[in-house]
Amino acid sequence: MKTVDVSAKFDNLRTARAVGRIKLSPETVELIREKRIPKGDVIAAAQIAGIMGAKKTPELMPFCHPIPLDHVEVNLKLGEDFVEAEAEVRGIWRTGYEVEAMNAVMMALLTVYDMCKAFDSSMVIEGVRVVHKSGGKSDWAEDLSGLKAAVVTVSDSAYRKEREDKSGPRAVELLKEFGAEVIGYTVVPDEKEAIKKALESFKEQGANIIVTTGGTGFSPRDVTPEATQELLYKEMVGFSEAMHLLGVRFTPKALMSRAKVGLLSPRCMVVNLPGSTKGVEQNLKMFAPLFKHALKMAAGGGH
Structure with missing residues:
Protein backbone atom coordinates (compact mmCIF):
# COMPACT_ATOMS: atom_id res chain seq x y z
CA MET A 1 0.00 0.00 0.00
CA LYS A 2 1.17 3.53 -0.67
CA THR A 3 0.00 7.10 -1.06
CA VAL A 4 -0.13 8.75 -4.46
CA ASP A 5 3.15 10.48 -5.39
CA VAL A 6 2.27 14.16 -5.93
CA SER A 7 5.83 15.47 -6.03
CA ALA A 8 5.62 16.24 -9.77
CA LYS A 9 2.33 18.14 -9.61
CA PHE A 10 1.74 21.89 -9.74
CA ASP A 11 1.32 23.83 -6.50
CA ASN A 12 -1.83 25.79 -7.27
CA LEU A 13 -5.01 27.04 -5.63
CA ARG A 14 -7.48 24.22 -5.07
CA THR A 15 -10.93 24.38 -3.50
CA ALA A 16 -13.46 21.77 -2.42
CA ARG A 17 -16.97 22.22 -1.06
CA ALA A 18 -19.01 19.45 0.59
CA VAL A 19 -22.48 19.23 2.10
CA GLY A 20 -24.46 16.79 4.24
CA ARG A 21 -27.32 16.74 6.70
CA ILE A 22 -28.55 15.04 9.82
CA LYS A 23 -32.23 14.16 10.08
CA LEU A 24 -33.78 14.71 13.50
CA SER A 25 -37.15 15.44 15.02
CA PRO A 26 -38.74 18.90 14.72
CA GLU A 27 -38.71 19.06 18.51
CA THR A 28 -34.94 18.61 18.61
CA VAL A 29 -34.51 21.26 15.92
CA GLU A 30 -36.40 23.69 18.15
CA LEU A 31 -34.18 22.85 21.11
CA ILE A 32 -31.15 23.66 18.95
CA ARG A 33 -32.73 26.86 17.61
CA GLU A 34 -33.60 28.06 21.12
CA LYS A 35 -30.16 27.02 22.47
CA ARG A 36 -31.73 24.75 25.09
CA ILE A 37 -29.38 21.79 24.61
CA PRO A 38 -27.55 21.42 27.97
CA LYS A 39 -24.11 20.87 26.38
CA GLY A 40 -24.22 24.33 24.81
CA ASP A 41 -24.69 26.08 21.48
CA VAL A 42 -24.94 23.20 18.99
CA ILE A 43 -24.41 25.28 15.87
CA ALA A 44 -21.28 27.04 17.17
CA ALA A 45 -19.83 23.79 18.53
CA ALA A 46 -20.48 21.97 15.25
CA GLN A 47 -18.76 24.73 13.27
CA ILE A 48 -15.65 24.48 15.43
CA ALA A 49 -15.70 20.68 15.22
CA GLY A 50 -15.94 20.89 11.43
CA ILE A 51 -12.88 23.12 11.23
CA MET A 52 -10.97 20.72 13.47
CA GLY A 53 -12.16 17.83 11.32
CA ALA A 54 -10.65 19.36 8.22
CA LYS A 55 -7.34 19.89 10.02
CA LYS A 56 -7.22 16.35 11.41
CA THR A 57 -8.08 14.54 8.16
CA PRO A 58 -4.59 13.09 7.44
CA GLU A 59 -4.44 11.69 10.98
CA LEU A 60 -7.68 9.76 10.39
CA MET A 61 -7.37 8.82 6.71
CA PRO A 62 -4.16 6.85 6.04
CA PHE A 63 -3.84 7.75 2.35
CA CYS A 64 -4.53 11.48 2.69
CA HIS A 65 -1.48 13.71 2.50
CA PRO A 66 -0.79 16.15 5.35
CA ILE A 67 -1.51 19.25 3.30
CA PRO A 68 -1.60 22.95 4.22
CA LEU A 69 -5.03 24.49 4.72
CA ASP A 70 -5.28 28.17 3.82
CA HIS A 71 -9.01 28.51 4.52
CA VAL A 72 -11.73 26.41 6.17
CA GLU A 73 -15.31 27.62 6.54
CA VAL A 74 -18.15 25.58 8.01
CA ASN A 75 -21.77 26.72 8.05
CA LEU A 76 -24.91 25.03 9.37
CA LYS A 77 -28.53 25.65 8.45
CA LEU A 78 -31.59 24.55 10.40
CA GLY A 79 -34.51 23.00 8.53
CA GLU A 80 -37.85 21.75 9.81
CA ASP A 81 -36.49 18.29 10.56
CA PHE A 82 -32.80 18.48 9.68
CA VAL A 83 -29.56 20.34 10.15
CA GLU A 84 -27.54 20.86 6.99
CA ALA A 85 -23.79 21.41 7.06
CA GLU A 86 -21.65 22.90 4.33
CA ALA A 87 -17.85 23.12 4.39
CA GLU A 88 -15.42 24.80 2.04
CA VAL A 89 -11.70 24.05 2.23
CA ARG A 90 -9.10 25.88 0.21
CA GLY A 91 -5.33 25.85 -0.14
CA ILE A 92 -2.36 26.06 -2.49
CA TRP A 93 -0.91 22.60 -2.88
CA ARG A 94 -0.35 19.66 -5.21
CA THR A 95 -3.46 17.65 -4.38
CA GLY A 96 -7.12 18.36 -3.75
CA TYR A 97 -9.19 19.05 -0.63
CA GLU A 98 -12.27 16.91 -1.22
CA VAL A 99 -11.74 14.54 1.70
CA GLU A 100 -10.93 17.42 4.04
CA ALA A 101 -14.20 19.11 3.07
CA MET A 102 -16.22 15.92 3.59
CA ASN A 103 -14.52 15.24 6.91
CA ALA A 104 -15.35 18.75 8.05
CA VAL A 105 -19.01 18.10 7.26
CA MET A 106 -18.94 14.70 9.00
CA MET A 107 -17.36 16.10 12.16
CA ALA A 108 -19.89 18.93 12.27
CA LEU A 109 -22.81 16.52 11.89
CA LEU A 110 -21.37 14.05 14.41
CA THR A 111 -21.11 16.88 16.89
CA VAL A 112 -24.79 17.65 16.37
CA TYR A 113 -25.51 13.95 16.97
CA ASP A 114 -23.38 13.82 20.11
CA MET A 115 -24.90 16.93 21.64
CA CYS A 116 -28.50 15.91 20.88
CA LYS A 117 -28.47 12.14 21.41
CA ALA A 118 -30.10 12.41 24.84
CA PHE A 119 -33.15 13.98 23.19
CA ASP A 120 -33.46 12.13 19.90
CA SER A 121 -32.74 8.47 19.19
CA SER A 122 -33.86 8.62 15.55
CA MET A 123 -31.12 10.87 14.12
CA VAL A 124 -29.58 9.83 10.78
CA ILE A 125 -26.62 11.39 8.99
CA GLU A 126 -27.06 11.32 5.22
CA GLY A 127 -26.01 12.76 1.90
CA VAL A 128 -22.41 13.70 2.70
CA ARG A 129 -20.85 14.48 -0.65
CA VAL A 130 -18.60 16.84 -2.60
CA VAL A 131 -20.61 19.36 -4.59
CA HIS A 132 -17.79 21.41 -6.06
CA LYS A 133 -14.06 21.22 -6.58
CA SER A 134 -11.64 23.32 -8.60
CA GLY A 135 -7.95 23.77 -9.29
CA GLY A 136 -7.14 20.15 -10.09
CA LYS A 137 -5.96 18.63 -13.34
CA SER A 138 -9.52 18.15 -14.57
CA ASP A 139 -9.82 21.94 -14.86
CA TRP A 140 -7.05 22.33 -17.43
CA ALA A 141 -5.54 19.04 -18.60
CA GLU A 142 -6.18 17.69 -22.10
CA ASP A 143 -4.91 14.57 -23.80
CA LEU A 144 -2.99 14.73 -27.07
CA SER A 145 -5.49 12.85 -29.20
CA GLY A 146 -5.69 14.20 -32.72
CA LEU A 147 -2.13 15.55 -32.58
Missing part, protein backbone atom coordinates in the same frame (compact mmCIF):
# COMPACT_ATOMS: atom_id res chain seq x y z
CA LYS A 148 0.98 14.21 -34.29
CA ALA A 149 4.28 14.06 -32.42
CA ALA A 150 7.92 13.28 -33.14
CA VAL A 151 11.03 12.77 -31.00
CA VAL A 152 14.62 13.83 -31.73
CA THR A 153 17.41 12.54 -29.49
CA VAL A 154 20.50 14.74 -29.65
CA SER A 155 23.59 12.79 -28.61
CA ASP A 156 26.96 12.16 -30.20
CA SER A 157 27.43 8.84 -28.40
CA ALA A 158 23.91 7.56 -29.17
CA TYR A 159 24.31 8.63 -32.81
CA ARG A 160 27.58 6.66 -33.03
CA LYS A 161 25.79 3.75 -31.29
CA GLU A 162 28.28 3.83 -28.41
CA ARG A 163 25.40 3.86 -25.95
CA GLU A 164 21.73 2.96 -26.06
CA ASP A 165 19.33 5.86 -26.21
CA LYS A 166 16.76 5.47 -23.44
CA SER A 167 15.33 8.98 -23.10
CA GLY A 168 14.04 9.18 -26.69
CA PRO A 169 12.10 5.90 -26.61
CA ARG A 170 10.68 6.89 -23.21
CA ALA A 171 9.45 10.17 -24.70
CA VAL A 172 7.80 8.19 -27.50
CA GLU A 173 6.06 5.95 -24.95
CA LEU A 174 4.76 8.88 -22.93
CA LEU A 175 3.49 10.80 -25.95
CA LYS A 176 1.57 7.70 -27.02
CA GLU A 177 0.17 7.30 -23.51
CA PHE A 178 -1.17 10.85 -23.75
CA GLY A 179 -2.89 9.93 -27.01
CA ALA A 180 -0.59 11.48 -29.61
CA GLU A 181 0.20 9.77 -32.90
CA VAL A 182 3.99 9.47 -32.99
CA ILE A 183 5.06 9.84 -36.62
CA GLY A 184 8.82 9.66 -36.15
CA TYR A 185 11.84 9.20 -33.92
CA THR A 186 15.44 9.86 -34.83
CA VAL A 187 18.88 10.26 -33.28
CA VAL A 188 21.19 13.04 -34.43
CA PRO A 189 24.67 14.21 -33.34
CA ASP A 190 25.27 17.34 -31.27
CA GLU A 191 25.55 19.50 -34.35
CA LYS A 192 23.40 22.54 -34.95
CA GLU A 193 22.64 21.88 -38.61
CA ALA A 194 21.73 18.24 -37.99
CA ILE A 195 19.32 19.27 -35.23
CA LYS A 196 17.72 21.98 -37.38
CA LYS A 197 17.33 19.58 -40.29
CA ALA A 198 15.54 17.02 -38.08
CA LEU A 199 13.21 19.66 -36.64
CA GLU A 200 12.35 21.08 -40.05
CA SER A 201 11.82 17.61 -41.49
CA PHE A 202 9.31 16.61 -38.81
CA LYS A 203 7.55 19.96 -39.10
CA GLU A 204 7.14 19.39 -42.83
CA GLN A 205 5.79 15.89 -42.14
CA GLY A 206 2.97 17.44 -40.11
CA ALA A 207 4.19 17.03 -36.54
CA ASN A 208 2.35 19.26 -34.08
CA ILE A 209 4.72 18.47 -31.19
CA ILE A 210 8.44 17.79 -31.52
CA VAL A 211 10.25 16.71 -28.38
CA THR A 212 14.04 16.82 -28.27
CA THR A 213 16.12 15.13 -25.60
CA GLY A 214 19.71 16.04 -24.77
CA GLY A 215 22.13 18.81 -25.59
CA THR A 216 20.67 21.44 -23.25
CA GLY A 217 23.58 21.84 -20.83
CA PHE A 218 26.82 23.84 -20.75
CA SER A 219 29.12 21.50 -22.67
CA PRO A 220 30.78 22.98 -25.77
CA ARG A 221 28.86 20.38 -27.79
CA ASP A 222 25.47 21.24 -26.21
CA VAL A 223 23.79 23.26 -28.95
CA THR A 224 20.17 22.07 -28.94
CA PRO A 225 18.82 25.39 -27.56
CA GLU A 226 20.80 27.38 -30.13
CA ALA A 227 19.57 25.23 -33.01
CA THR A 228 16.00 25.47 -31.74
CA GLN A 229 16.18 29.23 -31.22
CA GLU A 230 17.14 29.82 -34.85
CA LEU A 231 13.92 28.15 -36.01
CA LEU A 232 11.45 29.55 -33.51
CA TYR A 233 8.42 31.46 -34.72
CA LYS A 234 7.52 32.37 -31.11
CA GLU A 235 9.17 31.40 -27.85
CA MET A 236 7.02 29.92 -25.07
CA VAL A 237 8.96 31.25 -22.10
CA GLY A 238 6.48 30.14 -19.45
CA PHE A 239 7.12 26.48 -20.19
CA SER A 240 10.88 26.90 -19.94
CA GLU A 241 10.60 28.76 -16.63
CA ALA A 242 8.21 26.19 -15.19
CA MET A 243 10.54 23.36 -16.22
CA HIS A 244 13.25 24.94 -14.10
CA LEU A 245 10.87 25.37 -11.16
CA LEU A 246 9.83 21.72 -11.37
CA GLY A 247 13.33 20.42 -11.92
CA VAL A 248 14.93 22.01 -8.87
CA ARG A 249 12.48 20.11 -6.66
CA PHE A 250 14.34 16.97 -7.64
CA THR A 251 17.88 18.24 -8.20
CA PRO A 252 19.56 21.67 -8.15
CA LYS A 253 21.36 20.58 -11.32
CA ALA A 254 18.15 21.36 -13.19
CA LEU A 255 19.28 24.99 -13.14
CA MET A 256 21.99 24.02 -15.62
CA SER A 257 19.45 23.30 -18.34
CA ARG A 258 19.07 25.89 -21.09
CA ALA A 259 16.06 24.20 -22.66
CA LYS A 260 13.88 26.15 -25.08
CA VAL A 261 10.16 25.69 -25.76
CA GLY A 262 8.48 27.47 -28.62
CA LEU A 263 6.53 27.44 -31.85
CA LEU A 264 8.09 26.51 -35.16
CA SER A 265 4.79 27.52 -36.77
CA PRO A 266 1.25 28.19 -35.51
CA ARG A 267 0.63 24.43 -35.75
CA CYS A 268 3.94 23.02 -34.50
CA MET A 269 5.72 23.39 -31.17
CA VAL A 270 9.13 22.12 -30.08
CA VAL A 271 10.07 21.18 -26.53
CA ASN A 272 13.71 20.75 -25.47
CA LEU A 273 14.04 18.21 -22.67
CA PRO A 274 17.12 16.97 -20.79
CA GLY A 275 18.86 13.81 -21.89
CA SER A 276 17.96 11.83 -18.77
CA THR A 277 15.03 9.43 -18.77
CA LYS A 278 13.83 10.77 -15.44
CA GLY A 279 13.94 14.35 -16.69
CA VAL A 280 11.89 13.37 -19.73
CA GLU A 281 9.30 11.61 -17.55
CA GLN A 282 8.96 14.43 -15.02
CA ASN A 283 8.59 17.15 -17.62
CA LEU A 284 6.25 15.36 -20.02
CA LYS A 285 3.96 14.13 -17.25
CA MET A 286 3.70 17.67 -15.94
CA PHE A 287 3.47 19.69 -19.13
CA ALA A 288 2.10 17.44 -21.90
CA PRO A 289 -1.50 18.01 -20.69
CA LEU A 290 -1.04 21.69 -21.60
CA PHE A 291 0.31 21.21 -25.14
CA LYS A 292 -3.06 20.92 -26.88
CA HIS A 293 -4.35 24.13 -25.33
CA ALA A 294 -1.13 25.94 -26.22
CA LEU A 295 -1.50 24.89 -29.85
CA LYS A 296 -5.15 25.98 -29.90
CA MET A 297 -4.05 29.42 -28.73
CA ALA A 298 -1.29 29.53 -31.35
CA ALA A 299 -3.88 28.77 -34.03
CA GLY A 300 -5.98 31.73 -32.94
CA GLY A 301 -8.14 30.24 -30.21
CA GLY A 302 -8.72 32.02 -26.92
CA HIS A 303 -7.85 31.07 -23.36
